[in-house]
Amino acid sequence: MIEQRRILATPIPGPRSQDLLERKQAAVAAGVGVGLPVHVTDGAGGILRDADGNQLIDLGSGIAVTSVGNGNARVVEAVTEQVRRFTHTCFMVTPYEPYVGVCERLNALTPGDHEKRSALFSSGAEAVENAVKVARHVTGRQAVVVFEHAYHGRTNLTMAMTAKNLPYKHRFGPFAPEVHRVPMAYPYRWPGGPQRCAEEALEVVTDRIHTLVGEENTAAVVIEPIQGEGGFVVPPPGFLPDLAQWCREHGILLVADEVQTGFCRTGDWFASDHEGVVPDLVTTAKGIAGGMPLAAVTGRADVMDAVHAGGLGGTYGGNPVACAAALAAIGSMEEDDLAGRAREIGAVLGDRLTAFAARFPQVGDVRGRGAMMAMELVADPDTKQPDAALAAAVSRGCHERGVVTLTCGTYGNVFRFLPPLSIGDDLLHEAMDVLEESFAAALAGGPGAGGS
Structure with a gap:
């Protein structure tokens, strides 16, 4: 030590x-x-x-x-034991219990008491991209709405979803289409100040979606409950619950990108928990596995199960060593x-x-x-x-x-x-x-x- x-x-x-x-x-x-x-x-x-x-x-x-x-002692012990047993088979070829165990924990811990399903990946960007795939598949719609100051990853699609040019997007285009950006409820920089942000942001955002995209064309609204790379922007109280309700009214899936905010980071298991927001889909990574590469999409069972067999996955997604680390890390979060x-x-x-x-x-x-x-x-x-x-x-x-x-x-x-x-x-x-x-x-x- x-x-x-x-x-x-x-x-x-x-x-x-x-x-x-x-x-x-x-x-x-x-x-x-x-x-x-x-x-x-x-x-x-x-x-x-x-x-x-x-x-x-x-x-x-x-x-x-x-x-x-x-x-972390629990993570070290779990990883060491799993390496002794086996390091990889690819879950889509021959499955193994640690993958299932992680999905069970995610289904239980993520916001909402509805029935859920999870799929495991290797990075936050991969999780976000798969959440978009699921949303488009289940809704039959193409448009994805994201926010100013957002960061969602470095793949082509998630670069399109990310707001910042340097260092993430500069000269890497063209980017994936049908990604539409709306203002973020950013109290410090909202014209007129924080109080007007609280009063106006939802109407500004939803009016922009209605006018420029169309609710009937929108598969998902993807938001970080607290923005990460964009500057730790915390929306005013009420914005996220009201946005979630508006999405439900229009058949739009709300995707909470909890890659940076998840797993106790903000004082709750997930930042969405703070105001009782229940997203349709939650993406996780970073703190999930004590430093091992692991990511996930967790969501409503009817949404996740709508995708055909073989439509989700990846060679390294849910690697057994990373899964062992995640189960140990989650155990540490609970016990400590x-x-x-x-x-x-x-x-x-x-x-x-x-x-x-x-x-x-x-x-x-x-x-x-x-x-x-x-x-x-x-x-x-x-x-x-x-x-x-x-x-x-x-x-x-x-x-x-x-x-x-x-x-x-x-x-x-x-x-x-x-x-x-x-x-x-x-x-x-x-x-x-x-x-x-x-x-x-x-x-x-x-x-x-x-x-x-």
């Missing part, structure tokens, strides 16, 4: 990491970028250890993947009450970030839920002009001081915090202290400001 403390043995990145970076540049395609060029050798709890012996506080969890913590821990983390981060906002006017907005928190940085709090340069400088400063941080947002000006749910409060507070120091240094523009 790695001692849960930050250690700066060398400057970040250290010499061994720099040597490995040279190897990476010589061997790995340039299009595969890295945010922090340290090469990790070990991880546990809230700490990552690099090749130079530095120990960094992890506020990213591999983008919400290692929610139960790297090296990681949903409750996420709420505790959210309280710590919320208090610290609110204090940040009071001290630094460049913090335009603090938002999120549970262990999925963010602050949006602006050059001017009155105009709300995004300040991506400040976000990048603060993030570099955190990296140099041994804290793994992530930025996001359509404008690149949002700090997102996704710590493992196994992290201790002491590490959270230390990381926030480092963030404050890096913030002040970046504003001052002096040494340690995170310059290149």
Whole structure:
């Protein structure tokens, strides 16, 4: 077990990491970028250890993947045992119990008490794409509605569904057709402010669908209950339940993309649970399997069973080792009450970030839920002009001081915090202290400001 403390043995990145970076540049395609060029050798709890012996506080969890913590004992034991037994058969050739077990757990845990079915895949994008396939098949309609600031993946269809050009879509088109984008209920940036967003957003969205697409042509509305890459945008209370009701009235399937928000991240098993929203289809990945590649579509039994045999699947989908990891990770979430821990983390981060906002006017907005928190940085709090340069400088400063941080947002000006749910409060507070120091240094523009 790695001692849960930050250690700066060398400057970040250290010499061994720099040597490995040279190897990476010589061997790995340039299009595969890295945010922090340290090469990790070990991880546990809230700490990552690099090749130079530095120990960094992890506020990213591999983008919400290692929610139960790297090296989770239950996951390690389950994976080891499954590898001893067999590593692969392809479920569509000869099935196995772990796949069925994961589907049973998903059917029980996802929102709603109706009868459900699940299918397993390997990535979040693959899950989203299959949810669209199911929706189009069962409704006989083609149009898919998505939102501004959305992120759904890197396949051709999910790039079309994703809003942000760089780095995801630039010069990769043409993209899949029949994807239509509508405004997101984004309280901080809604014209007229948060209250008008709460009052107007649903009407704006549904009117746009009616006018530009047509309800009778719409197979699915796909939404992240809290947007991820788009900036951790939390819609106002009531928007999601009302959207779900509108979809039901028009025979449109509501697809909740819970790839980043699922599995206790927001303080509930799924972010949809917060307001009792019951989607027709739910896509999951990331935190499902403790770091192993696994994804799923779970939905109403009548919808999922409408697809012909062989219409869903994939060679690696529901790999038995990944399934074993998922069953162990879900067990850890239950036994360790990681949903409750996420709420505790959210309280710590919320208090610290609110204090940040009071001290630094460049913090335009603090938002999120549970262990999925963010602050949006602006050059001017009155105009709300995004300040991506400040976000990048603060993030570099955190990296140099041994804290793994992530930025996001359509404008690149949002700090997102996704710590493992196994992290201790002491590490959270230390990381926030480092963030404050890096913030002040970046504003001052002096040494340690995170310059290149």
